[in-house]
Amino acid sequence: CGVHAASRHDRLYSRPFIESFEETPMLVAVLTYMGYGILTIFGYLRDFLRHWKIERCHIAREREEQQDFVPLYQDFENFYTRNLYMRIRDNWNRPICSVPGEKMDLMERVSHDFNWTFKYTGRVVPDVINLGSYNYLGFAENQGPCADAAAQITMTYGAGVASTRQEIGNLDRHEEMEKLVAKFLGLESAMAFGMGFATNSMNIPALVGKGCLILSDELNHASLVLGARLSGSTIRVFKHNNMQSLEKLLREAIVHGQPRTHRPWKKILIVVEGIYRYAYVNKIVWHSFVPLGGFRRFSSINAY
Structure with missing residues (x-):
């Protein structure tokens, strides 16, 4: 949608300009922030319970023998990893078992230790819409016009020039x-x-x-x-x-x-x-x- 963005810069510039971008729906933004807010509140509560030995879940915190090591992350980054990221880690880094085209197949996995480790069930989730792969021109497909053109060019020019363009790699x-x-x-x-x-x-x-x-x-x-x-x-x-x-x-x-x-x-x-x-x-x-x-x-x- 086109958004008239001059109002944000009227103090600096007299000439208006137009920006085009897709705005996040208010409901989506509010629910997202509410979700992270709830996770943050419960995260501090769980850290408090762990500190006083009330909660006995030791998997979601650092091991005792590593307490004296120099921390690799700031305190809040550790907090975020323990209490927020690990809770929703299964939403990212999903292993695939097909070409990363417009649709792909995912390997199903489960976790029994709060998403610190995963085990594969052997089941495949087919035809999942791919929203996170660099495939703007369709080169990731193994069939279709892009794949056919790549095969033809490979037969003509080879798999690569194996040199810089400045030397003998210019085509x-x-x-x-x-x-x-x-x-x-x-x-x-x-x-x-x-x-x-x-x-x-x-x-x-x-x-x-x-x-x-x-x-x-x-x-x-x-x-x-x-x-x-x-x-x-x-x-x-x-x-x-x-x-x-x-x-x-x-x-x-x-x-x-x-x-x-x-x-x-x-x-x-x-x-x-x-x-x-x-x-x-x-x-x-x-x-x-x-x-x-x-x-x-x-x-x-x-x-x-």
């Missing part, structure tokens, strides 16, 4: 894809990579360094955040998908330049994602200042 399909991506995004050029986390964390330091500025979306993936920090550039964060916030920072960067010296930034890198938090499909837009004051646009697309 005509790589260049064809880059031209198609650049045309789709309306950019001058594009670069395609075959990796996710390493692409962002290792290539951003190759693009910018000291004396450069990175404008990063506040919800960018950890790989982008790590790459920005490793680059040694100055980092400024703008509000998620908020072009007014980005424009404000960009204008200030152009007008004021670098701190203290006020010299122009060597480069300004604007880093955003294509799909946030759900997959390593990121778009990096690079605005590089050239001597005549123009811009050069660059796009990097990597899919994991």
Whole structure:
């Protein structure tokens, strides 16, 4: 649904803008928070009963011989794991026994120790809707047009190039894809990579360094955040998908330049994602200042 989001930013920006996103129903939000609230209250009650030896369930707490070890988590994280996560752990990390397509088969499991360990019953739960797998284009299927096309390309080009593109691993399909991506995004050029986390964390330091500025979306993936920090550039964060916030920072960067010296930034890198938090499909837009004051646009697309 389209939501008019200008009211949230009227204090900062005079021009309204439109954001489109799906809002969480109020009833769902309230029930969710109520559920976690009830679990939290009972968790503190159970910790109190365990402390005074009233509750004899020792499975849901640390073993006595480990009490003197340096804790790996903060106190509340331990509390959350013991009393909340373990109660509902069976909802996550469900083992599958089929391809992770639009539907998949789950292996049924049961627990007799408050979800600390599981045992398989041997029964299979068929045709469960898959809502947690990276299968946007259908490549996870073992039949259909994607599988047939992958088999045909494998027969033509082999299973892989076994080398970097800079050496002997560049194919005509790589260049064809880059031209198609650049045309789709309306950019001058594009670069395609075959990796996710390493692409962002290792290539951003190759693009910018000291004396450069990175404008990063506040919800960018950890790989982008790590790459920005490793680059040694100055980092400024703008509000998620908020072009007014980005424009404000960009204008200030152009007008004021670098701190203290006020010299122009060597480069300004604007880093955003294509799909946030759900997959390593990121778009990096690079605005590089050239001597005549123009811009050069660059796009990097990597899919994991």
